[in-house]
Amino acid sequence: MSRAHNFSAGPAALPVEVLEELQPALVEFGDMRAGIMEISHRSAAFAEVHHAARDRLRRLMSVPDDYTILFLQGGASLQFWMLALNLVGDGGSADYLLTGTWSRKARTEAARVGDIAIAWDDPDGRYDRVPADDEFTVRPDARYLHYTSNNTIAGTQFSTPPAADRPLVCDMSSDICSRPVDVGAHALIYAGAQKNLGPSGVTAVILSPWVLEQSRRCAAVLPGGLPSMLDYGLMASKDSLFNTPNTFGIFALERVLAWLERQGGLEAMAARNARKAATLYAELDRTDFWRPHARVDSRSQMNVTWRLPTPELEATFVAEAADAGLMALKGHRSVGGIRASIYNATGQQAVDDLVAFMRDFEARHG
């Protein structure tokens, strides 16, 4: 056996050279005479890993100096609630753009604590597009506007952050580090690592100073205060080490970020990702046999979704593709169809091979 082209939506493909770097470190890490998972999270050796991860992410994303970077646990799903608890836990208000399953979930959790309004929802429920800036308004008293930059299930993406006069909060789980982004235009960015950054079990959280102030205000009025593990201020003051973090996950993430730097950083990745996506969308537009889901102006460069004429053909497509070494192309269980996730670690060759397979498939089944 050998490694196939992996189009998994997440946990997703990682650069093989990173995986090969991790292998020896499991048994012996540096000169520690122990493996990376066996050393204290408070050791100097792990502090070096941790700070390198933070510093690389700051450089790659041009995170402003006064922003805090945390590596937490629980995925974006825990952030859905944690961010609301810290920002509107006192019953304050916030607005949400609903562009698919994940932003709906984010809103559900936030509505447990704050006054949450839906600034935009897809009127026909297809979630095949993201809103234009003139399609929504944000309440003047909203503490923030929340959006999901890339929608993994529907296969849509904001090409630029939504325009709003209020602080932006973004779930960037599925396109963080796939392209440059104006971090300073955001108050809070969070991302589960398992798509573009590393293994599952680590969540990168980037906070503006305003978030920490707001967190303190909510802590002061919440009965019982903020629970320690869900207190951004405390996590920041402890540099993500209030308790034991996912040390191996942070190490793997650090190695992925080093790989991204070697690739030329986010400008270079954006160019590669744009080319991969253009290759695949060109095939989807070539023939009516493929039925791309997302509207052209909202197409995701990370998750490309389409249908075939029948569900039976889709099942055949997924099975034949797997036999041809093109793995994990089945659409999300909630929507069906085909989904090719083409994150940073999936190369142009994988997309070229997928397109060649698609042409052959259409010739045989079209």
Next chain:
Amino acid sequence: MSRAHNFSAGPAALPVEVLEELQPALVEFGDMRAGIMEISHRSAAFAEVHHAARDRLRRLMSVPDDYTILFLQGGASLQFWMLALNLVGDGGSADYLLTGTWSRKARTEAARVGDIAIAWDDPDGRYDRVPADDEFTVRPDARYLHYTSNNTIAGTQFSTPPAADRPLVCDMSSDICSRPVDVGAHALIYAGAQKNLGPSGVTAVILSPWVLEQSRRCAAVLPGGLPSMLDYGLMASKDSLFNTPNTFGIFALERVLAWLERQGGLEAMAARNARKAATLYAELDRTDFWRPHARVDSRSQMNVTWRLPTPELEATFVAEAADAGLMALKGHRSVGGIRASIYNATGQQAVDDLVAFMRDFEARHG
């Protein structure tokens, strides 16, 4: 370089044969043509890993059939609050035995939501012992009694669970799977994995049916309900897969549990752990040069703590030990002194070598 004897309190030593099993799986896992970190948490291949982990833990610990086993994120520290939210989130009451730093932290988080009473605290604050059963009483209306079975910092341990007429809730982070335990006598057991079970970033949680009922009751009365990620009932109904878990951590844990089964299970581990501890305590009792911290009837078989005549000698001890290949013997930063953590993966040879070093050290510095 080669691997040293590792006495780290956590993240801690893992069996080298497990680490060597993990290495190839990073690049190619089974016949998946992808690494273990690169496959969906909803794939059949990962489900097999996940269920094997759960089933092995159930067999090893003789977990009753009607109990639920979850693998969550956030460590014991998130459980401190999550368990209280699910069990006394409606303002109900619970009692806590305070036997050190970790049980104090558990109580602090619980007191944010419930009516928490301290059933016992060490009157002289040394935390060099755990209470006898006749030293505390539990309120009749307490929903549960919380205790920490092993205190990593002080080096004390309950030899048997405390006697109480109320359901027991136990933080078993630092001695889970080190010996047999009557799981059925507990309502809830939780443990960060990074001492006896695997890498950091996975928390094993074992729940009785009563916990799930209580969780539903609290969800019904809490304003906004329980946040999804902190709802035991939801986590149980989704089999820990409400969102993406720490897949690599669960895989590593599953391999550690398989190793424990190969070692003969928990009876065999208990015998080995008792012998290791007896070897080390015999040396501590041999001469007044060593000043063991824990009272004899409360001694931990996992974390052995002692002082030397001066802090300077302690620093010399830690440094010379490291040079001799005996790593991570420094006591916790909050109490100083020496701490040797001798979890499952630390063998008798490590303890024998430590004792030989100690005799030599005393001969030179005593």
